[in-house]
Amino acid sequence: MKNLEEKTIREETIFKGRVVSLAVADVRLPNGETGKRELVRHPGAVAIIPLTHDGKIVMVEQYRKPLEKTVVEIPAGKMEQGEQREKTALRELEEETGYKASGLDLLTSFYTAPGFADEILHIFVAKGLRQQKNSLALDEDEFINVIEVTLEEAKQLIEEESICDAKTMYAIQYLELQHLKEESN
Template identity: 60%
Template sequence: MKKLEEKTINTEKIYNGKVVKLQVDEVTLPNGKTSAREIIKHPGAVAIIPITKDNKIVFVEQYRKPLEKTLVEIPAGKLEAGEKPEVTAVRELEEETGYTTSNLTYVTSFYTSPGFADELMYIYMTDQLEALQENVTGDDDEFVELLELTLDEAKIYVKDQRIHDAKTNYAIMYLETLEMMK
């Protein structure tokens, strides 16, 4: 592994935003030459696969400005400083869906875009949802609509590219695998 390692010579901080930080690292390559690496620093994120009592998956539909369109996704959100992923999962579930749970199962974690970002996404699942008595206020600039779909309906959304992001596609493949193992 060491033979592929790039050594950082210098870091130039470009932008420090609400969600991400951008920096440019000057690195020494394994062959001794130098290059620049544009890097997005991200605090990490959590997604949750919520399953209702009647075996439907709870999704949120929201507008994604970078894509200039809406996507249907599993609930997800950014880790807050010092927050454990399980806490983020429940918080996002409550804010985005109006459900809560006291029973989470860790599924996996993965880097979303390792070529330019350090974001680590954690995925949890629950099939023990409880409706909240009062809605929890989420982010002021976040607007979502809820959908509850069967796994077969979700697969149609994938085919139609209404579901078109990595975390949600992963969730659907994971649930499909669980179905096959029954």
């Protein structure tokens, strides 16, 4: 079995923003040669699958500048420095949707684009949703519409490409599999 590890010789941060930083690394390759790697550094994020008591999925509609379009997604957000992922999930759920959850179940965690970024995304299922009258405020540069959709409506939104991001498509697939599992029992 070949050793595939690349040893970092030097790394320089060339940009540090609010959400990500960009570094360039010189690495020693497994064959002894050197190479360069562009690395996006991210503090990690959470996403939440919030289900209402009648089985609807609470989603957010938001304009995404990199895509130059409005998309529908499950609520999600960046982890703050030192913040526990469950706390981030509860905060983001309330900020973005106005709902509080009585509990969270961690569904999975995965790296979003390991070829160039270290962002890890933790997906939770929210339990016991309660609509809040006075919920946490959105970030000052965040504009969101909250919608509730059935699983069938969510699948249609995928067909229409209104849902087009991996975390939300993963969530819909998970819910579809849960639905099929319940039907077979």
